[in-house]
Amino acid sequence: xxxxxxxxxxxxxxxxxxxxxxxxxxxxxxxxxxxxxxxxxxxxxxxxxxxxxxxxxxxxxxxxxxxxxxxxxxxxxxxxxxxxxxxxxxxxxxxxxxxxxxxxxxxxxxxxxxxxxxxxxxxxxxxxxxxxxxxxxxxxxxxxxxxxxxxxxxxxxxxxxxxxxxxxxxxxxxxxxxxxxxxxxxxxxxxxxxxxxxxxxxxxxxxxxxxxxxxxxxxxxxxxxxxxxxxxxxxxxxxxxxxxxxxxxxxxxxxxxxxxxxxxxxxxxxxxxxxxxxxxxxxxxxxxxxxxxxxxxxxxxxxxxxxxxxxxxxxxxxxxxxxxxxxxxxxx
Amino acid sequence: xxxxxxxxxxxxxxxxxxxxxxxxxxxxxxxxxxxxxxxxxxxxxxxxxxxxxxxxxxxxxxxxxxxxxxxxxxxxxxxxxxxxxxxxxxxxxxxxxxxxxxxxxxxxxxxxxxxxxxxxxxxxxxxxxxxxxxxxxxxxxxxxxxxxxxxxxxxxxxxxxxxxxxxxxxxxxxxxxxxxxxxxxxxxxxxxxxxxxxxxxxxxxxxxxxxxxxxxxxxxxxxxxxxxxxxxxxxxxxxxxxxxxxxxxxxxxxxxxxxxxxxxxxxxxxxxxxxxxxxxxxxxxxxxxxxxxxxxxxxxxxxxxxxxxxxxxxxxxxxxxxxxxxxxxxxx
Numbered sequence: 001x002x003x004x005x006x007x008x009x010x011x012x013x014x015x016x017x018x019x020x021x022x023x024x025x026x027x028x029x030x031x032x033x034x035x036x037x038x039x040x041x042x043x044x045x046x047x048x049x050x051x052x053x054x055x056x057x058x059x060x061x062x063x064x065x066x067x068x069x070x071x072x073x074x075x076x077x078x079x080x081x082x083x084x085x086x087x088x089x090x091x092x093x094x095x096x097x098x099x100x101x102x103x104x105x106x107x108x109x110x111x112x113x114x115x116x117x118x119x120x121x122x123x124x125x126x127x128x129x130x131x132x133x134x135x136x137x138x139x140x141x142x143x144x145x146x147x148x149x150x151x152x153x154x155x156x157x158x159x160x161x162x163x164x165x166x167x168x169x170x171x172x173x174x175x176x177x178x179x180x181x182x183x184x185x186x187x188x189x190x191x192x193x194x195x196x197x198x199x200x201x202x203x204x205x206x207x208x209x210x211x212x213x214x215x216x217x218x219x220x221x222x223x224x225x226x227x228x229x230x231x232x233x234x235x236x237x238x239x240x241x242x243x244x245x246x247x248x249x250x251x252x253x254x255x256x257x258x259x260x261x262x263x264x265x266x267x268x269x270x271x272x273x274x275x276x277x278x279x280x281x282x283x284x285x286x287x288x289x290x291x292x293x294x295x296x297x298x299x300x301x302x303x304x305x306x307x308x309x310x311x312x313x314x315x316x317x318x319x320x321x322x323x324x325x326x327x328x329x330x331x332x
Numbered sequence: 333x334x335x336x337x338x339x340x341x342x343x344x345x346x347x348x349x350x351x352x353x354x355x356x357x358x359x360x361x362x363x364x365x366x367x368x369x370x371x372x373x374x375x376x377x378x379x380x381x382x383x384x385x386x387x388x389x390x391x392x393x394x395x396x397x398x399x400x401x402x403x404x405x406x407x408x409x410x411x412x413x414x415x416x417x418x419x420x421x422x423x424x425x426x427x428x429x430x431x432x433x434x435x436x437x438x439x440x441x442x443x444x445x446x447x448x449x450x451x452x453x454x455x456x457x458x459x460x461x462x463x464x465x466x467x468x469x470x471x472x473x474x475x476x477x478x479x480x481x482x483x484x485x486x487x488x489x490x491x492x493x494x495x496x497x498x499x500x501x502x503x504x505x506x507x508x509x510x511x512x513x514x515x516x517x518x519x520x521x522x523x524x525x526x527x528x529x530x531x532x533x534x535x536x537x538x539x540x541x542x543x544x545x546x547x548x549x550x551x552x553x554x555x556x557x558x559x560x561x562x563x564x565x566x567x568x569x570x571x572x573x574x575x576x577x578x579x580x581x582x583x584x585x586x587x588x589x590x591x592x593x594x595x596x597x598x599x600x601x602x603x604x605x606x607x608x609x610x611x612x613x614x615x616x617x618x619x620x621x622x623x624x625x626x627x628x629x630x631x632x633x634x635x636x637x638x639x640x641x642x643x644x645x646x647x648x649x650x651x652x653x654x655x656x657x658x659x660x661x662x663x664x
């Protein structure tokens with residue numbers, strides 16, 4: 001059983017994962033992205049090599065855990081957190097821990113082993129975004145969960161352990177600290193200005209254009225003013241929405257379009273970089289809120305940074321967001 | 333001129349570094365650790381290839397910027413921040429920026445190109461730790477600076493751009509957010525318990541022994557209860573001190589001993605890993621404080637993590653600190 005432990009100084013929770021327990025000699029393997037002997041558990045025909053599917057987009061009449069799918073959601077075989085059990089909190093002297101309850105799912109975005117996201121047809125991207133919404137809607141009914149993290153690691157440098165394109169979902173009994181801080185910061189702004197800080201950013205980015213990457217009728221993509229990373233790009237709905245799971249099918253179609261456009265631009269500008277993206281959305285425990293605005297943050301992995309940045313929260317970005325946006329705008 | 337920009341949501345400052353400005357095609361080079369044609373500007377005899385030295389440990393009678401040294405401190409040739417100029421704050425619509433005033437120095441820890449820290453003689457390590465203290469004492473007199481970051485990147489995976497062993501110092505006109513949060517968290521604890529949280533951790537770690545790596549009369553090394561990274565190890569003075577620059581020569585000798593012991597253990601347990609260490613000390617602006625306790629955090633770079641962790645503040649650690657400490661204790 002994994003354990004959630006609280007940092008007594010920063011109040012941040014950490015997962016100590018026993019399912020994935022690693023001894024000193026195990027760390028070499030972490031860097032490998034290839035499956036053993038070219039075998040991939042996410043390929044079409046290997047459905048019995050994953051845990052039972054939770055959701056799939058399938059041809060009519062095809063059976064669960066059998067061929068005939070174009071997208072599958074399965075539990076992570078080596079989950080950081082497990083869904084069974086009760087949520088027990090206890091102390092250990094001055095320290096606090098909690099049992100590692102949660103869900104850890106893998107979204108296998110396509111059955112085609114070598115298809116990368118920038119080469120997805122629009123329907124595939126729409127299916128991926130639809131799946132994120134459906135999984136949040138479903139997991140929201142489990143009252144033990146307070147937050148759902150959805151993210152994608154693409155490429156070995158971004159932490160992907162399997163080459164076959166996939167995203168991950170982690171449902172948590174706590175709200176991650178950076179989410180808490182974002183909520184707190186945007187609430188402070190709202191109390192002072194009586195406006196959503198993200199809506200204000202959107203207005204300024206559209207007016208100034210310098211950091212604008214692209215936009216369509218529903219969404220905007222820009223490089224944030226205080227970008228931590230070169231070519232960091234944010235994708236936001238232009239109108240105010242706090243919870244991703246409220247997005248309509250039409251909105252998701254519009255999002256799929258701009259998402260593929262942005263990933264394609266990054267791919268061409270930076271020669272197929274490894275990247276991460278993370279959905280930032282409101283906690284499950286809140287209703288529609290006026291001060292928070294869901295968005296995706298896309299981060300190409302271009303610089304090798306490590307403990308220093310984590311230890312300080314201090315980032316040195318060698319490419320200004322204005323330069324980055326200008327490069328990205330030039331790419332058609 | 334570099335620019336400090338404030339994240340309007342998180343209140344975190346970022347450096348946009350124009351001295352190091354990178355275009356899309358420049359990012360391949362970042363990963364190279366070798367100097368061009370085997371040339372190293374930090375080697376003995378190449379003193380004229382760095383900016384003028386600020387401090388050096390030299391044989392009696394040898395001249396500045398000439399051979400005869402065993403340790404040199406020089407300004408970073410491509411500084412993230414520059415020391416000249418005034419500190420101007422200004423707005424840009426809803427955003428805030430500040431001119432990038434600061435110092436960025438390199439501590440060349442030895443003149444021997446291939447000597448790594450784990451193979452330092454005790455005197456070399458003592459000289460390094462003494463130099464950190466002297467540079468803080470000197471820069472503290474410049475009232476524009478609020479905080480000094482001292483850190484080391486060892487190995488390409490940890491972000492070292494030159495192989496020759498060195499540490500870095502950045503003097504900042506702001507306090508980095510993680511430092512602010514640590515100060516805030518430990519102050520809250522102090523107000524509640526009327527005890528230093530770090531002193532309490534030391535007492536519990538000595539009593540429980542499970543996470544203890546090693547100790548001597550002045551210092552303790554342990555793997556923290558909520559370790560973010562496998563084999564993350566902290567080094568703290570056993571008695572309460574808030575500011576590193578107050579350490580006596582005797583303390584630094586004791587620290588040099590335990591530091592080399594811990595780095596040596598990590599080196600042997602993990603087969604010469606890349607690592608970062610960061611000095612966490614109190615801001616320059618405060619006098620001795622009861623609630624904060626200076627320490628070093630040492631982080632081997634074993635897992636590939638990226639934007640996800642930065643985006644969420646959420647870490648999954650595959651090796652419990654109890655296991656890590658047990659491996660490290662076994663190594664003599």
